[in-house]
Amino acid sequence: MSEAPKPDGQAVERFRIVMLPHLDAAYGFARWLTRDPIEAQDVAQEAMLRALRYFHAFRGEEARPWLLRIVRNTWTDMRTRRSLEKVPLDEADDVVEPGPDPEQSALAGDRRREIARALAALPEEVREVLVLREIEELSYKQIAAVLDQPIGTVMSRLSRAREKLAVALGGRLGKE
């Protein structure tokens, strides 16, 4: 693989205009992937830098799916790297502790917290599809591009995700 050309000032400027507006989306997606606000920052930041590095290969397709795909790949790589390194557990700060974080507790009401918890508890394979569809509001085709999967797979995972979430939130949905 050839070395990516170093971005010049003009490329960086274009990158700001095209990609930076999607930083919130990148971070938000990373939040749902990592389920940790600090780790999400690392993933999103690393993804933005990768996106800058590969920006020369961006051909004016839709920016958000392009970026979210990089976010997902970055997360996959970081996780792989970490499991290879076998990070010792006594590095307690790096261990994701499930539980309320400042943002979560700031969410208005139990209801949202419950929804967030149920969504976060879904297996990653279906969680990411549901987040891309319902939160990022991507189309099937865009989701397929982010995940590098056929549309049929996207549809079946989405269906499973909804089923699982509906079960988890049964009480909330049951009320007519």
Next chain:
Amino acid sequence: MDCPTCEAMVEPYLDGELPAGESVRFEAALEACPDCRGKLDRLRGLRSLIRELPAERAPDLMRARLERELRAAIPAAAPLVESAPSPTPGSAATPSPRLWSRRSAMAASLLVALGAGWVGGRYTGQDGSRETDELLAGYLRVGLGDRPVDVASSDQHTVKPWFAGRIDYAPPVYDLTSAGFPLLGGRLDVLEGRRIAVLVYRRNQHRLALSLWPATASGDTAPVVSEQDGFAIARWRHAGFELRAIGDIAPKDMSVFAASIDKAMEAGK
């Protein structure tokens, strides 16, 4: 249309993925199929629950780190000349030099919509640059056009009392217009968990933020000016205060600024 066919279309319909003709057929079939109607209702309910979740915003400390990286990615500092209109993406126009101020204004504009929340409270820089990150993040908030200062005044007798009751010390406030750094006002910020006073000055079209708080160590130190990614940062201790100044100005101008502050502090003793 039989029910299994109909049922398979519920989700694509909900997701707006059915071609127009299919949608019409589906809607007609739905009339006769209470099960699928119920399923559609439940899915809509689920969707509205998910969409109640507030949108995530990237923390501003992370934006500041990213901003540093983007600046570092540019090979050389752009010369300070007025820029040509931005070339349209994809055009073969020659690279246009940009004003630093313009660049930081763009960066800053990204911060406009952010609240003051310090989501990255647990974050510590791996290279001990957390203070720099926080100064930079604070500076980018100052750089934004919206509300650079909490109290806007070039009058030190207005700015100084404003801090009373807001922080637990009285920062010395001096207008440095005569030295070429008019005072724009003051604001509060948080540095390493502590509420501090920030004074905002102007140098031509650029802004400087001076953060200061009571020193715990004694003795004055001379200002040390460093340049980082297009920002000049000065660090020093004088007359019992720790001082940090940051701005998108030349390092030599920053040295002049720091010396002017020292002089004013001496005169004000």
